[in-house]
Amino acid sequence: MDKTIQSPSDAVADIPDGAVVMIGGFGGSGAPIELIHALIIRYKETGSPKALTIINNNAGNGAIGIAGMVKAGLVKKMICSFPRSSNAAVFNEKYLAGEIELELVPQGTLAERIRAAGAGIPAFYTPASYGTELAEGKPVEEFDGKMYVRERWLKADFALIKGHSGDTMGNLTYRKAARNFAPLMAMAANRTVAQVSELLSPGGINPETVITPGIFVDGVVHVANAQQEEALLRAGVEHA
Amino acid sequence: MTQQKLSSAQIAWRAAQDLEDGAYVNLGIGFPEMIATFQPEGRDIVYHTENGVLGFGEAPKPGEEDWDLINAGKKAVTLNPGGAFFHHADSFSMVRGGHLDLAVLGAYQIAQNGDLANWRIGNKGVPAVGGAMDLVHGAKRVAVVTDHVTKDGKPKLVETCTFPLTGVGCVTRVYSSLAVLDVEDNRFVLREKLPTLSLDELQNLTGAKLHTDGQVDDLIVPSLD
Numbered sequence: 001m002d003k004t005i006q007s008p009s010d011a012v013a014d015i016p017d018g019a020v021v022m023i024g025g026f027g028g029s030g031a032p033i034e035l036i037h038a039l040i041i042r043y044k045e046t047g048s049p050k051a052l053t054i055i056n057n058n059a060g061n062g063a064i065g066i067a068g069m070v071k072a073g074l075v076k077k078m079i080c081s082f083p084r085s086s087n088a089a090v091f092n093e094k095y096l097a098g099e100i101e102l103e104l105v106p107q108g109t110l111a112e113r114i115r116a117a118g119a120g121i122p123a124f125y126t127p128a129s130y131g132t133e134l135a136e137g138k139p140v141e142e143f144d145g146k147m148y149v150r151e152r153w154l155k156a157d158f159a160l161i162k163g164h165s166g167d168t169m170g171n172l173t174y175r176k177a178a179r180n181f182a183p184l185m186a187m188a189a190n191r192t193v194a195q196v197s198e199l200l201s202p203g204g205i206n207p208e209t210v211i212t213p214g215i216f217v218d219g220v221v222h223v224a225n226a227q228q229e230e231a232l233l234r235a236g237v238e239h240a
Numbered sequence: 241m242t243q244q245k246l247s248s249a250q251i252a253w254r255a256a257q258d259l260e261d262g263a264y265v266n267l268g269i270g271f272p273e274m275i276a277t278f279q280p281e282g283r284d285i286v287y288h289t290e291n292g293v294l295g296f297g298e299a300p301k302p303g304e305e306d307w308d309l310i311n312a313g314k315k316a317v318t319l320n321p322g323g324a325f326f327h328h329a330d331s332f333s334m335v336r337g338g339h340l341d342l343a344v345l346g347a348y349q350i351a352q353n354g355d356l357a358n359w360r361i362g363n364k365g366v367p368a369v370g371g372a373m374d375l376v377h378g379a380k381r382v383a384v385v386t387d388h389v390t391k392d393g394k395p396k397l398v399e400t401c402t403f404p405l406t407g408v409g410c411v412t413r414v415y416s417s418l419a420v421l422d423v424e425d426n427r428f429v430l431r432e433k434l435p436t437l438s439l440d441e442l443q444n445l446t447g448a449k450l451h452t453d454g455q456v457d458d459l460i461v462p463s464l465d
Contacts, residue, residue, distance in 0.1 A: 026291040026292075026310075026314075026328075027291075027310060027314040028307055028310075028314075029291065029307060029308050029309075029310050029314075030308070057291075081368070081369055081370050081371070082368045082369065082370040083366055083367075083368055084366065084368040085314070086314070088366070091366070092366050095366050096365075096366070102366070102367075104367050104368070104369055105369075106369050106370075106371065106372075106373035106374050107290055107328075107332070107369070107370050107371035107374060108290075108328075108331075108332030108335055108336060108371060108373075108374030109373075109374065110328075111327075111328035111329045111331070111332050112329055112332065114329075115329040126336065126374075127336060127377035127378070128336065128373045128374040128377055128407075129373045130377075130407075130408060131355075131405055131407070131408035132373060132404065132405045132406065132407070132408075133404050133405075134369065134373065147408075174325075175308050176293075176306065176308040176309045176319075176325055177289075177291050177292050177293050177308060177309050177310055177325060178308040179292055179325055179326070179327050180291050180292050180327065180328050181327070181328050182327070183327040184327060184328060184329050211327075228307050228308065229307075230307035230310075230314075231307055
């Protein structure tokens with residue numbers, strides 16, 4: 001079994017117009033920046049993929065990564081908890097002009113909806129958002145004297161994530177807090193591609209330290225010297 | 241008359257005095273983060289951040305940031321010995337599952353039944369909620385640090401919140417610029433107030449009835465200048 005994909009552009013070549021795409025990362029930590037930029041390059045060369053729904057905690061920063069996708073025009077809708085950042089002008093302008101949709105989800109609910117999709121659980125109850133405008137229209141139920149809101153699973157066509165070490169069978173480890181949503185998204189998408197900073201043969205990762213087992217990963221692409229989004233932002237890089 | 245009140249640092253200092261040795265604590269981004277600065281010596285506190293870190297420490301020196309190691313405010317942090325990384329679903333299991341001892345948040349309004357409004361003021365602009373709606377549920381204690389009144393002098397402690405709610409009946413303690421109050425049985429119970437302020441003066445700056453339950457202590461905080 002070898003899930004190796006040769007390049008970021010090969011890794012994103014199958015994503016069609018209108019796809020729902022989960023993208024790992026919390027701010028710049030864990031953002032699969034090379035995969036995202038490969039998607040932007042493909043769009044600029046071919047006009048596709050467009051009208052994407054993007055699922056991430058945030059809605060981009062500056063004009064790289066997800067903000068670069070939004071600015072370039074690939075994104076129809078964002079599903080996120082916090083579309084604010086040190087420079088959220090790209091998303092803000094599109095949102096206030098009515099050019100992009102926003103589904104705002106409390107952060108823990110977002111994580112659990114993704115996890116539930118990966119775990120085959122179509123709905124669950126959470127106390128988060130009960131009695132608030134984000135719970136409007138959702139079923140509520142009392143359990144043991146407390147009120148809860150029913151939330152649905154959240155699936156995707158694709159997940160693009162960043163691992164640290166990966167092997168050719170798709171087993172992954174992550175670096176520090178860059179793990180965040182990636183293990184959940186890997187489970188919840190129809191097709192998950194991970195860029196990894198180090199690609200190893202089977203057995204190269206101590207099985208005791210595997211965080212995402214390869215069954216959840218469909219493709220791995222080796223990105224040597226992977227860039228870090230926050231570091232790029234601070235260096236003033238734009239990619240849109 | 242200029243009303244004497246505590247600075248943000250002083251409110252944070254007062255809240256820090258209640259950090260319990262051995263506690264697992266989440267400090268909301270912004271103002272609540274300042275509480276860690278005043279953590280009393282000799283108490284071991286483990287800080288949780290939503291993006292998957294337990295046991296994070298101070299900011300690194302400028303130039304030594306590792307941007308894969310950040311907190312929920314996207315600031316670079318360090319990891320203390322015994323720290324741990326985990327994914328987002330585990331992180332919010334710690335939150336909703338009742339494993340945190342304390343969460344501290346900021347506030348636009350707090351109602352006497354413990355309702356909190358802290359995520360948006362009106363319908364303008366781009367809404368953003370982050371983890372606030374999760375954090376208000378599950379921690380054993382949910383405290384708020386806040387000015388007692390708004391910039392234009394309106395009470396932030398009210399009978400009923402008029403701003404959009406973050407959570408219902410969730411706040412257990414308020415550290416304000418004038419007082420320390422508990423929310424008990426759908427009412428504000430005054431525990432401490434600035435000694436320069438009479439109960440009537442404090443009541444006039446509060447949008448809901450203040451109750452007392454035994455002694456009201458003086459709220460005394462170092463100048464921290």
